[in-house]
Every structure is written in C-alpha cells, then in structure tokens.
Amino acid sequence: MGLEKLTKQERNEVIKLLTDYWKDRGMPQYNKTWAKKYLTEGHKKETKKDEFFVFKEKNKLIGIIALITDVSNVAQIRDMVVKPEYRGKGYGKVMLNGLIKLAKKRKVRKLYAFTFPKLEKFLKSSGFEKEGILKSHFAPKEDLIIMSKFL
Numbered sequence: 001m002g003l004e005k006l007t008k009q010e011r012n013e014v015i016k017l018l019t020d021y022w023k024d025r026g027m028p029q030y031n032k033t034w035a036k037k038y039l040t041e042g043h044k045k046e047t048k049k050d051e052f053f054v055f056k057e058k059n060k061l062i063g064i065i066a067l068i069t070d071v072s073n074v075a076q077i078r079d080m081v082v083k084p085e086y087r088g089k090g091y092g093k094v095m096l097n098g099l100i101k102l103a104k105k106r107k108v109r110k111l112y113a114f115t116f117p118k119l120e121k122f123l124k125s126s127g128f129e130k131e132g133i134l135k136s137h138f139a140p141k142e143d144l145i146i147m148s149k150f151l
Helices: 008-024 032-046 091-104 119-125
Strands: 048-056 062-068 074-082 110-115 129-141 141-151
Touching: 008 032, 032 048, 062 091, 062 110, 074 091, 091 110, 091 119, 110 119, 110 129, 119 129, 119 141
Parallel strands: 074 110
Antiparallel strands: 048 062, 062 074, 110 141, 129 141
16 A cells, blocks of 8 residues: 556546546536546646736836636736835836736636735735745745635
8 A cells, every 4th residue: 555656557547537526526628638638747737827927117127927827717926026126116016916907807716826924915905815824835934825816
C-alpha cells in the first residue's frame, strides 16, 4: 500500500474515475478527451490564460501585474508590483482596477490573490474579502493572506 506514480497502463481506469467524479459534481464538459490531456499535460491544462501586464505613464514603466485564469473562470492576481518611487501615489489602485475591469469583460467569476498582511486594507478597498492565511508560505515567518472578490 502506498503512493505510486501513474502509469500508462492505469490511465484509462483513472480517466473513467475522473470523468465520473466530474459528472457527479455537475461538470460534464470535462469528458474523456479532456481527462486524457489533463493526465498527460498536467495541471497546466487547467490554465486558460497566463498573462503579464505592465502599467505605464508617459512611456515610463510604473508597475507589473499578472492574471492567471483557469478553466472554471476563476483568476489569480500575481506579481502586482509598483516601482518604489511610484508607491503610495495611487498607481497600484489604478492598476488593480484596470485588471478587475479586464477580468469582468472576460467573464471571470472570481478573482483571488495571495497578499501580504500590510496590503489587506488596500484590497478590501476594492471589494476583496479575506478568506484565510497561509503561514510561512514563500519564506519562513512570511505569512500571506488569501483575498478574493466575486465579479
């Protein structure tokens, strides 16, 4: 008894297990063809878009922000960084609101982000709610807050 890496011989049985599971959850669009690609390509199969955007003013780079959208139309905001000399001047808010507007246009149903506790108020001011805490997530003693917003 124990964990073993999935083999090609087990793939059809696992495809049936997954498709039956998805069907029970009311997700029949995830069929055998989808499951086969999912098992061969990995979780990247779930990612519809993985995009980086830059925010500029007068051709000067102010910041960067990324949006990763999955097949369930949930998107994660990542790498939201404003250059130090532009912080505290409202650029982060403009950048975030632009990304929210883009996500709405694309019919994203929920946005979420892992953020530092000091940015909780900033995200709350745009309608995000705290969902939880990830303890020592990327580095020891560096906690992150999970925040989300339904669009």
